[in-house]
Amino acid sequence: MCGIIGVTGDPEALGVLLEGLHRLEYRGYDSAGIALVVPGEQIWRRRRAGGTKSLPELMAAVGDAPAGVTCGIGHNRWATHGGPTERNAHPHTDASGKLALIHNGIIDNYRELAATLPQGGAELTSDTDSEVLAHLVAMRMATKGLGLADAVRDALREVHGKFSIGVVHVDEPDLIVGARRGSPLICGRNATTAFLASDIPAIHGQAEDFYVIDDERVVELRPGIVRITTLEGDEVVPERREVTWDLASAEKGGYPDFMLKEIHEQPDAVRDTLLGRIENGVVALDEGQLTDDDLRRIDKIFVVACGTSYNAGMVGRLAIEHWAKLPVEIEIASEFRYRDPVLSPTSLVVAISQSGESLDTMEAVTFAKRQNAPVLTVCNVVDSSMARDSDAVMYTHAGPEICVASTKTHVAQIAALNVLALQLAQVRGTLYPEEAARLVRELQLVPDRIAIAINAPSHIQATAEKYRDIRDVFFIGRGVGYAMAHEGALKLKELSYVRAEAYAAGELKHGPIALIEEGTLVVAIATRSRLLDKIVSNIQEVKARGASILSIATDLDGKGAIDPRIADLSDDVFVVPDAGHELFNPMVDVVPLQLFAYYLAKARGNDVDKPRNLAKTVTVE
Numbered sequence: 355m356c357g358i359i360g361v362t363g364d365p366e367a368l369g370v371l372l373e374g375l376h377r378l379e380y381r382g383y384d385s386a387g388i389a390l391v392v393p394g395e396q397i398w399r400r401r402r403a404g405g406t407k408s409l410p411e412l413m414a415a416v417g418d419a420p421a422g423v424t425c426g427i428g429h430n431r432w433a434t435h436g437g438p439t440e441r442n443a444h445p446h447t448d449a450s451g452k453l454a455l456i457h458n459g460i461i462d463n464y465r466e467l468a469a470t471l472p473q474g475g476a477e478l479t480s481d482t483d484s485e486v487l488a489h490l491v492a493m494r495m496a497t498k499g500l501g502l503a504d505a506v507r508d509a510l511r512e513v514h515g516k517f518s519i520g521v522v523h524v525d526e527p528d529l530i531v532g533a534r535r536g537s538p539l540i541c542g543r544n545a546t547t548a549f550l551a552s553d554i555p556a557i558h559g560q561a562e563d564f565y566v567i568d569d570e571r572v573v574e575l576r577p578g579i580v581r582i583t584t585l586e587g588d589e590v591v592p593e594r595r596e597v598t599w600d601l602a603s604a605e606k607g608g609y610p611d612f613m614l615k616e617i618h619e620q621p622d623a624v625r626d627t628l629l630g631r632i633e634n635g636v637v638a639l640d641e642g643q644l645t646d647d648d649l650r651r652i653d654k655i656f657v658v659a660c661g662t663s664y665n666a667g668m669v670g671r672l673a674i675e676h677w678a679k680l681p682v683e684i685e686i687a688s689e690f691r692y693r694d695p696v697l698s699p700t701s702l703v704v705a706i707s708q709s710g711e712s713l714d715t716m717e718a719v720t721f722a723k724r725q726n727a728p729v730l731t732v733c734n735v736v737d738s739s740m741a742r743d744s745d746a747v748m749y750t751h752a753g754p755e756i757c758v759a760s761t762k763t764h765v766a767q768i769a770a771l772n773v774l775a776l777q778l779a780q781v782r783g784t785l786y787p788e789e790a791a792r793l794v795r796e797l798q799l800v801p802d803r804i805a806i807a808i809n810a811p812s813h814i815q816a817t818a819e820k821y822r823d824i825r826d827v828f829f830i831g832r833g834v835g836y837a838m839a840h841e842g843a844l845k846l847k848e849l850s851y852v853r854a855e856a857y858a859a860g861e862l863k864h865g866p867i868a869l870i871e872e873g874t875l876v877v878a879i880a881t882r883s884r885l886l887d888k889i890v891s892n893i894q895e896v897k898a899r900g901a902s903i904l905s906i907a908t909d910l911d912g913k914g915a916i917d918p919r920i921a922d923l924s925d926d927v928f929v930v931p932d933a934g935h936e937l938f939n940p941m942v943d944v945v946p947l948q949l950f951a952y953y954l955a956k957a958r959g960n961d962v963d964k965p966r967n968l969a970k971t972v973t974v975e
Contacts, residue, residue: 356444356458357381357430358539359557360520360530360550363577368419370549371428374556375409381552382432383964385443386412389454390419390426393527396451398423401443406964408443424577425528427520427550429456435464436481446485448492449476452524453502455491457484458552459517459537467512487513491521503574506531507585510572516713518567520550530575532567533585536739538711539567540595541580548575554597555754565592566737595737613757613849613962617948618808621801623752623762624769624941628801631773632794644728644746646781652702656695656727657684658718659706662760662844663767667706668837670771673937677785677793678778688714691721701727704774708755708763710738719743732770734763748774757963759848761948764841765804765941772797772937796934800941803931807945810929814946817904817926818953827852827875828866828896830859832889835879838906838940842877842947848965849955859892872900877950880920881943882908883936893923904950906943908932 357378361370371388386408387401398420402411409430429444436442445454461467464483467490471478476489487509494505502523516536522529532539532550542549542561549557550573554564565580567573571590574581582592609615655674657667664686671682685695687705697703703722707715710733719740722729731744734752741747750766776793779785785793827846829839836858843854857866859878870876876896880889897903905924907916909931916929928946933939955962 356432356456356552357556358427358456358458358518358520358550358552359429360427360456360522360532360575361547361560362425362528362530362575363547365422365424367424367426368416370560371426372413372416374551375412375428375430377555377558378430378551378553379409379964382430383408384433384438385431385440386429387431387443387445388412388416388426388428389445389447389456389522390423391454391522391524391527392420392423393524395524397445397447397454397522397524399445399447399454401440401445403438403440403443405438405966406961425522425530427454427456427522427530434460435483442480442482444484446480446482446488448488450492453488453492453495453521455484455488455519455521457487457517457519459535460515461487461513461517462515463513464515487517487519488521495523502526502529503531503572503583504587506533507572507583507587510535510585518552528576532573532575534567534571535569536713536716538709538739541565541567541573541575543575543578543580546578548578548580550575555756558597564595564597566595568742569739611757611963613759613761613952616755616757616762617945617952619753620762620765620808620945621805623750623766624804625801626751626753627766627769628773628798629751632798644730648728649702649778649781651700652680652728652778653700655680655682655702655704656690656697656722657682657704657706658687658690658715659684660687660712660714662764662841663706663708663712663715665837665841665844666764666767666771667704668840669768669834669937669940670704670706670775672834672837673772673775674778676937677775678782679784680778680782685718687712687718690718697722697725697727699726699728703727703729704732704771705729705740705744706732706767706771707738707740708734708760708767710735710740716740716743730774732767732774734766758965758968759845759962765944768941769797769800793935797938799934800938803933803942804945806931807942812928812946813926814928814949815953817928818950819957820926821875822954822957824852824875826869827854827877828870828901829854829856829877829879830862830889830892830896831856831879832859832885832892833883834936834940835859835881835883835885835889835943838879838943838947839877841940841944842879842951845948845951846954848968849951849962850958850960851966852954859889862892862895867895867899870896870899870901874901876901876903877947878903878905878924879943880905880907880917881930881936881939882910882932883939886917890917890919890923893920897923904928906930906946
């Protein structure tokens with residue numbers, strides 16, 4: 355995943371580009387670069403590859419930028435082809451230095467395309483696939499006499515892979531050409547200026563009208579003008595998109611970092627996800643074309659997702675099986691299509707992705723559609739690729755999430771999946787109406803319970819300081835607690851770079867208990883559920899072998915009282931309110947796990963918003 359920004363028509367183009375890159379840092383930070391179009395001269399370019407310091411280093415290096423330039427492009431890179439070095443940083447230029455290109459995605463056949471370049475006099479100066487495309491476009495301009503837009507269209511007909519690009523040339527100094535296949539790209543305009551970006555926050559407050567660029571489309575941007583065509587050059591009328599959140603939603607709002615801000619936004623994220631989906635004790639899906647009759651025909655469900663979304667899907671599987679009595683398989687999206695799953699028109703594929711652009715999950719959706727299986731996408735981004743390609747969509751309405759490690763979108767996904775499970779139960783008649791109504795009422799109280807978990811006085815930060823030098827952590831749970839063990843371990847790995855593993859607690863005696871020794875930290879998800887007695891027994895097993903125990907336990911009386919067995923066995927306890935039903939527990943239980951990972955990372959001096967080697971959306975496979 356990389357960040358793309360472009361502007362034409364603004365005499366302060368450099369400032370617009372730098373601000374856009376700042377807002378897009380979460381999309382990539384291995385390197386950063388800017389190219390300005392200086393009429394009659396070569397492209398003016400500066401690039402820096404300082405990891406998380408790339409953008410500050412770039413900002414310090416643009417003091418000699420030409421004044422008054424109105425057109426340019428910028429890029430934050432997350433390295434795929436070629437290491438995170440300055441020579442591999444974007445923008446890339448052609449041999450003449452008159453063309454510059456930025457790219458998000460992967461060009462699968464770049465080697466074959468590169469083999470043709472010496473015939474045109476081009477010499478590669480980087481290890482990237484992206485530079486190849488810059489030379490291809492330039493060669494078509496030189497050898498075929500094409501303008502920039504036609505050259506881009508012509509070159510892309512030979513390109514295999516996923517991409518979103520932005521291209522400029524000094525011979526057409528007010529033009530930016532963008533194109534998309536599989537990677538997110540949007541554009542915008544006001545009366546005098548046009549913008550290109552990989553995400554709305556980059557141009558929010560600058561553009562008045564926003565447009566999503568569809569796959570196999572080329573956009574030509576000139577001051578105040580947006581023109582979109584097919585690869586064949588046929589003009590298409592873009593659909594204006596409404597942006598309902600303000601720029602403050604993408605800023606820190608007084609918190610020290612985005613992660614803590616977004617943890618505190620979780621009650622509203624769940625509340626907004628439930629909004630409009632519950633009326634008079636009845637839940638309903640919203641977007642899409644799956645009717646109640648369609649849902650009744652479903653005889654099996656496949657949940658596909660990656661990372662944090664996969665952990666949310668583990669909860670969704672349990673909820674659907676418990677309430678709707680449907681068999682559910684959950685799959686890592688990157689493995690789904692390669693094992694040749696047996697799908698049919700009565701198989702529902704539920705695809706979960708924060709961005710709706712994660713390539714592995716998008717490919718799973720494409721595979722399911724080819725097998726004639728209906729697809730329902732759960733995602734946070736309106737008009738994302740997955741949303742447009744699916745038969746139905748449940749938007750989580752969590753608002754923009756800037757921190758790379760997902761928090762509020764995770765709990766919103768769980769809320770949406772609970773709604774889906776209850777909707778399936780309703781239409782299939784597997785819950786009595788009174789029972790369904792009671793569950794819906796409890797679900798509506800979950801946001802308040804999340805707020806209690808976030809705001810209750812606790813010793814989480816002090817406990818994190820206590821374990822700041824820990825090397826190995828085991829997370830254990832049963833039922834939905836096992837799903838949260840996975841999420842807790844993932845957050846700790848992502849943020850603090852500590853080795854953390856999650857196990858179904860009953861599996862300890864089948865091997866992992868051999869690793870338990872004096873000083874090992876075991877985090878036990880021990881909130882109230884029908885499996886509580888069993889998890890208590892598992893805690894006793896690791897405690898007897900010298901482990902330190904950190905438990906997540908339910909407040910039994912609203913005043914902090916917990917199960918006395920957990921109190922006796924634990925070295926530390928994080929207390930959370932009762933969620934009302936054990937299938938709602940994860941939305942509450944995950945809060946102290948997030949905060950523990952957050953404070954441990956801070957204690958170790960790590961950047962919580964931009965963990966090393968990670969990116970917000972994985973757009974390469």
